[in-house]
Amino acid sequence: xxxxxxxxxQALFDAIKKDLAPVKPLAPPWRRALFVVPVALVVMGMPFxxxxxxxxxxxGATLGWMPVAVQILxxxxxxxxxxxxxxxxxxxxxxxxxxxxxVAYTVQIAVNLLIFLRSPASAGGSGVAMWMQCFRxxxxxxxxxxxxVAWLVARTLPQRPWLAGFLAGTGAGFAGDxxxxxxxxYSDPTHILLGHTGGILVLGLTGFLLGYLWSLVSQRxxxxxx
Amino acid sequence: MAQDxxxxxxxxxxxxxxxxxxxxxxxxxxxxxxxxLRNYLTSLVRDLHRGExxxxxxxxxMHRSRHTYTPGRPVKPWAFGIARHVFLMYRxxxxxxxRHEGLARExxxxxxxxxxxxxxxxxxxxxxxxSGVPHDRREALLLHHVWGFSFxxxxxxxxxxxxxxxxxxxxxxxxLRQTFGVKRGTP
Numbered sequence: 001x002x003x004x005x006x007x008x009x010q011a012l013f014d015a016i017k018k019d020l021a022p023v024k025p026l027a028p029p030w031r032r033a034l035f036v037v038p039v040a041l042v043v044m045g046m047p048f049x050x051x052x053x054x055x056x057x058x059x060g061a062t063l064g065w066m067p068v069a070v071q072i073l074x075x076x077x078x079x080x081x082x083x084x085x086x087x088x089x090x091x092x093x094x095x096x097x098x099x100x101x102x103v104a105y106t107v108q109i110a111v112n113l114l115i116f117l118r119s120p121a122s123a124g125g126s127g128v129a130m131w132m133q134c135f136r137x138x139x140x141x142x143x144x145x146x147x148x149v150a151w152l153v154a155r156t157l158p159q160r161p162w163l164a165g166f167l168a169g170t171g172a173g174f175a176g177d178x179x180x181x182x183x184x185x186y187s188d189p190t191h192i193l194l195g196h197t198g199g200i201l202v203l204g205l206t207g208f209l210l211g212y213l214w215s216l217v218s219q220r221x222x223x224x225x226x
Numbered sequence: 227m228a229q230d231x232x233x234x235x236x237x238x239x240x241x242x243x244x245x246x247x248x249x250x251x252x253x254x255x256x257x258x259x260x261x262x263l264r265n266y267l268t269s270l271v272r273d274l275h276r277g278e279x280x281x282x283x284x285x286x287x288m289h290r291s292r293h294t295y296t297p298g299r300p301v302k303p304w305a306f307g308i309a310r311h312v313f314l315m316y317r318x319x320x321x322x323x324x325r326h327e328g329l330a331r332e333x334x335x336x337x338x339x340x341x342x343x344x345x346x347x348x349x350x351x352x353x354x355x356x357s358g359v360p361h362d363r364r365e366a367l368l369l370h371h372v373w374g375f376s377f378x379x380x381x382x383x384x385x386x387x388x389x390x391x392x393x394x395x396x397x398x399x400x401x402l403r404q405t406f407g408v409k410r411g412t413p
Contacts, residue, residue: 006256006257006260006261007253007256007257008252008253008256008260008285009282012282012285012286013253015286016249016252016285016286016289017249019289020247020249020252020289021247022245022246022247023245023247023292023293024245024293025245025293025294025295025296025297026293026294026296028296086294087294087296087304087307088291088294088303088304088305088307088308088310088311089303089304089305089306089307089308089379089382089383090299090303090304090307090382091307091382091383091384091385092382092385093381093385093386093387093390094385094386095386095387095390096387155293156291156294157287157290157291157294157308157311159307159310159311159314159385160385
């Protein structure tokens with residue numbers, strides 16, 4: 001049998017030679033995640049145009065702006081992990097990702113429960129309309145961030161695009177929720193779970209679906225291009 | 227002083243050259259990485275010719291994705307990560323394939339297990355024994371003992387923790403020991 005050669009086969013060599021051009025290496029995931037910041041600032045600032053900021057005097061710093069900052073940091077971490085999925089040989093373990101998601105959801109739910117205990121406010125009869133509104137606004141805030149991260153991930157080589165999409169969607173959802181909570185005056189658990197946590201979950205699932213669809217498309221494109 | 231061919235620093239230099247559009251750097255990368263990647267892919271598909279096809283596909287994919295390499299990071303885990311991606315794509319598109327083909331004798335890697343070598347009668351037996359090791363364990367076992375990756379690097383490639391990678395390799399080795407009837411503590 002022929003000994004395999006250490007020189008590239010001629011067809012491969014010719015294909016590479018024909019297509020070879022300098023490329024700019026990608027920045028590390030945390031720096032690429034910063035691309036989302038301008039978009040995040042715009043969409044997270046949009047509610048200021050239409051809604052009044054919630055009065056946080058009864059909440060104090062520990063339940064006011066501090067959890068918002070913590071939640072934004074967790075959202076950023078989720079986006080970084082989404083971007084890391086696109087770098088071959090640099091995947092995070094399922095345990096780390098699962099733990100991060102659990103921590104993020106726990107923080108979001110716990111903060112809202114504490115807010116409810118400190119300052120209970122129910123939407124009353126208009127509950128369904130209110131949680132629908134929160135769900136809608138939160139999704140609208142998160143969607144542009146999800147699209148930006150999805151675009152950044154699509155330029156790489158994710159082995160688990162569905163997971164990258166899920167992390168991107170969840171991160172965008174948490175960022176959106178962090179800002180929107182400062183406008184939403186209601187704190188009853190049903191409203192929070194359906195309107196706020198539900199919005200985050202739906203964005204995560206949207207990202208998951210986007211990633212899955214992208215993987216189907218990219219397989220076909222890979223099969224036909226260099 | 228010239229760097230050793232195949233050393234991490236040499237590979238990084240070649241990879242950066244490749245990103246800058248240097249064809250010689252591509253040839254250097256191929257010369258250095260083709261053998262371990264071919265062996266890795268062959269161990270995954272257990273078919274020498276299919277392994278050769280996937281090797282070429284891996285280099286094409288490396289070419290398409292060369293911008294995803296971050297200068298300063300080790301090249302081998304990146305390249306093996308791409309090879310694994312190519313294998314998974316192949317496995318997805320050809321879900322059902324003939325099994326029990328076994329590793330090619332010529333390409334079968336030596337497993338440097340001190341003191342155990344004499345218990346392996348020949349490569350044929352080792353090939354059969356490796357075939358009996360579950361896929362995920364075999365992969366971790368070969369990545370560590372044959373291609374010399376640290377468990378941290380293997381974890382990053384497979385998307386598992388360092389500890390899980392270590393456990394998989396350990397259990398894979400246990401499977402091999404059981405197959406050859408080597409008890410714990412045997413030299």
